[in-house]
Amino acid sequence: GxxxxxxxxxxxxxxxxxxxxxxxxxxxxYPSLFWYVQYPGEGLQLLLKATKADxxxxxxxxxxxxxxxxxxxxxxxxxxxxxxxxxxxxxxxxGGSNYKxxxxxxxxxxxxx
Amino acid sequence: xxGITQSPRHKVTETGTPVTLRCHQTENHRYMYWYRxxxxxxxxxxxxxxxxxxxxxxxxxxxxxxxxxxTEDFLLTLESATSxxxxxxxCAISVGGQNTEAFFGQGTRLTVV
Numbered sequence: 001g002x003x004x005x006x007x008x009x010x011x012x013x014x015x016x017x018x019x020x021x022x023x024x025x026x027x028x029x030y031p032s033l034f035w036y037v038q039y040p041g042e043g044l045q046l047l048l049k050a051t052k053a054d055x056x057x058x059x060x061x062x063x064x065x066x067x068x069x070x071x072x073x074x075x076x077x078x079x080x081x082x083x084x085x086x087x088x089x090x091x092x093x094x095g096g097s098n099y100k101x102x103x104x105x106x107x108x109x110x111x112x113x
Numbered sequence: 114x115x116g117i118t119q120s121p122r123h124k125v126t127e128t129g130t131p132v133t134l135r136c137h138q139t140e141n142h143r144y145m146y147w148y149r150x151x152x153x154x155x156x157x158x159x160x161x162x163x164x165x166x167x168x169x170x171x172x173x174x175x176x177x178x179x180x181x182x183x184t185e186d187f188l189l190t191l192e193s194a195t196s197x198x199x200x201x202x203x204c205a206i207s208v209g210g211q212n213t214e215a216f217f218g219q220g221t222r223l224t225v226v
Binding site for chain 1: 156161207
């Protein structure tokens with residue numbers, strides 16, 4: 001089956017630190033990959049996505065590269081801000097699956113001033 | 114936000130009672146989903162719909178039923194609520210083809226006492 005494994009949290013960083021949240025996947029086909037972010041008390045929002053190998057998704061200073069050889073989609077940001085504090089979810093969709101998302105368990109990021 | 118509204122936003126109910134959650138969208142998207150979010154589990158798919166009166170089970174469908182009698186509304190019913198169904202429930206819609214993006218509602222916090 002399809003699954004997503006992301007690094008266990010919580011992750012606590014100081015402002016301006018470098019962020020990496022690891023994500024690896026197992027999929028029966030060729031997935032599209034996503035990072036979603038959930039701010040406190042809110043629903044999930046799409047942060048970035050990549051639909052084929054070697055694609056790089058980017059948004060708001062966050063980046064992730066679709067690595068087929070390592071089945072990974074790690075999220076990075078060079079300098080985090082307090083406002084980046086949230087839960088981050090890695091997810092995938094397999095074509096022909098009615099676009100059902102399979103999620104990782106989420107990683108809570110706290111950024112301190 | 115793709116015009117997704119969930120109701121109610123909060124509900125407390127007693128064990129054994131039926132509960133219905135509503136998801137309403139304003140943009141006539143074909144695919145709609147119900148997820149539950151629990152600590153340590155991320156988001157898990159309960160049921161989804163790929164058209165009016167076309168629904169299917171997700172990975173955690175036991176104890177839940179759904180209905181979609183018109184494009185804009187997708188109802189989730191807990192037939193006889195149990196404490197294990199205390200959770201935050203999210204509705205989502207999917208737009209696009211392989212380059213899909215999912216939009217989420219604000220969530221419904223359900224407590225079963």
